[in-house]
Every structure is written in structure tokens, then in C-alpha cells.
Amino acid sequence: MWRIHTVQETDQNPRYNSHFNGYGLGWQLSDEKGNLKVSHTGGLPGMLSIVTMYPDLNLGIVILTNTENGGGGLFTAVSNTISDSYLGLDDFGWTDKLVQWMGEDRNSGDDITKKVWEKVKLAKNVKIKNEDFIGVYADKWFGEIEVFEKNKKLWFKSYRSPKLNGPMAFYNANTFAIKWEYQAMNCDAMAMFSLDENGKAQSIKMKGISPNIDFSFDFQDLDLVRVK
Numbered sequence: 001m002w003r004i005h006t007v008q009e010t011d012q013n014p015r016y017n018s019h020f021n022g023y024g025l026g027w028q029l030s031d032e033k034g035n036l037k038v039s040h041t042g043g044l045p046g047m048l049s050i051v052t053m054y055p056d057l058n059l060g061i062v063i064l065t066n067t068e069n070g071g072g073g074l075f076t077a078v079s080n081t082i083s084d085s086y087l088g089l090d091d092f093g094w095t096d097k098l099v100q101w102m103g104e105d106r107n108s109g110d111d112i113t114k115k116v117w118e119k120v121k122l123a124k125n126v127k128i129k130n131e132d133f134i135g136v137y138a139d140k141w142f143g144e145i146e147v148f149e150k151n152k153k154l155w156f157k158s159y160r161s162p163k164l165n166g167p168m169a170f171y172n173a174n175t176f177a178i179k180w181e182y183q184a185m186n187c188d189a190m191a192m193f194s195l196d197e198n199g200k201a202q203s204i205k206m207k208g209i210s211p212n213i214d215f216s217f218d219f220q221d222l223d224l225v226r227v228k
Contacts, residue, residue: 001024001025002024002036003024006022008023010030011030015089019031026040027040032054032087035057036055036056037053038053038055039051043216045185047065048067048074049062050062050076052083054086059083061083063075063079073101076094077094081095110210112210112211113210116177116190120170123172124169128170130152132199133147133193134148134154136226136227136228137204137226138224138227139223140223141221142158143158145158145204153167153168153169154168154176155168163181163182165180165182166181166182171190174193175192176191177191185214186210186212186214190207190208190209190219192205201226202226203223203225205224207219
């Protein structure tokens with residue numbers, strides 16, 4: 001479990017003098033100041049956590065938070081401040097730095113999201129042949145989804161994840177923006193259709209609209225192909 005199976009880029013921050021970084025079986029593995037670091041985060045709406053262990057130091061840190069989007073800054077600041085003290089490092093001011101970095105990311109993400117929906121609003125009068133997109137599409141892992149018409153609008157619904165259900169608004173070219181009925185997390189998405197020579201949709205690729213979308217929404221990994 002603590003052997004690297006997926007090699008990742010090493011942290012270049014000279015503060016920790018790291019030489020390796022990767023993913024084992026359910027654990028993130030790296031080294032800091034010559035000490036093995038074993039860690040992982042976890043989260044659900046309303047809860048985020050992080051477990052960090054330094055076996056060489058007999059040190060384990062568990063941070064549990066009643067929070068969600070943005071809470072990663074809280075547990076990172078607390079966990080890093082504690083571990084830095086055991087590694088003999090100076091006070092880095094993690095809380096202030098993370099507040100600043102997260103604020104910059106949030107503002108940038110909000111700007112991108114706002115521009116997408118502004119473009120959707122400007123395109124609301126573009127005529128779309130709904131029948132060219134209606135159908136059932138399937139991803140080998142995620143299963144089937146359906147694009148259908150409701151109140152003269154295109155809608156998207158997933159059979160396996162019923163919360164992923166919502167109207168599709170034309171954005172540009174063959175791309176639609178989906179606003180899920182589920183809004184407990186920031187996860188609205190883009191759906192990009194590939195068309196055949198007759199303009200009939202054959203497949204869908206997706207991605208989150210906001211760059212700050214929760215990592216668990218892996219829309220970019222889906223390969224939805226028309227089956228009906």
C-alpha cells in the first residue's frame with residue numbers, strides 16, 4: 001500500500017527538499033526533509049478530512065472538519081503547521097497564505113463561470129434542432145445517460161446518478177451548459193457533442209464549468225457514445 005504505483009511530479013518547494021512523489025494503493029506518498037510522508041484526504045458535502053502520517057517520526061495527524069468547498073484550506077493550514085513544527089521548520093504562516101491563494105482561485109473561477117452563463121444568455125435565441133441531440137448515450141464505466149426534451153428544452157439525466165439531472169442551454173457551436181437541479185456543490189458542466197455528416201449527435205465529452213469544481217466530479221473522463 002505504501003509503494004508508489006503512479007509516479008507524480010515532485011514538489012519543487014525547497015522548503016521540504018522532496019525527492020519523490022506518487023500514489024500508492026489509497027495513499028499519497030512523498031518525502032519531506034528525508035522523512036516518508038503518507039497522507040490522504042476525504043470528503044462529502046459538509047465534511048472534509050485529512051490523515052497525514054510520518055512513520056519515521058512516529059507522528060500521525062488527523063484533521064476532521066464540518067465544511068466543504070474551501071475547507072481544504074483549513075485542514076491544510078492546520079496539518080501543515082503541525083507537521084512543520086515536527087520537521088524543525090519555521091512558521092510559514094500557512095493560514096494567511098492559504099486564505100490569499102484560495103481567494104485568488106475563487107475569484108478567478110467565479111469570473112470564468114460568470115462569463116460562461118453570460119454567453120449562454122446572449123445565445124438564448126439561437127435555434128437548435130433538439131431532435132439532433134436527443135438520445136441515450138453510454139460510458140463503459142458510468143453507464144447510460146439520456147438527453148431528452150422537456151418544456152421544449154434539452155435536458156440531461158443520468159440513470160446511475162439521478163442528482164445529475166438538469167436543463168441544457170446552448171453555449172456555442174456544438175456545446176451546451178448544464179445547470180444541475182442539484183446545487184449543493186459547485187458542479188455545473190459543459191457537454192460537447194460530436195456530430196455525424198448529417199448533424200446527428202454521436203457522442204458527448206464533458207468538463208466542469210468552474211475550474212474550482214470539486215475533484216470528485218470527473219466529467220472529463222467520461223466518453224459517452226450514442227446507443228439509441
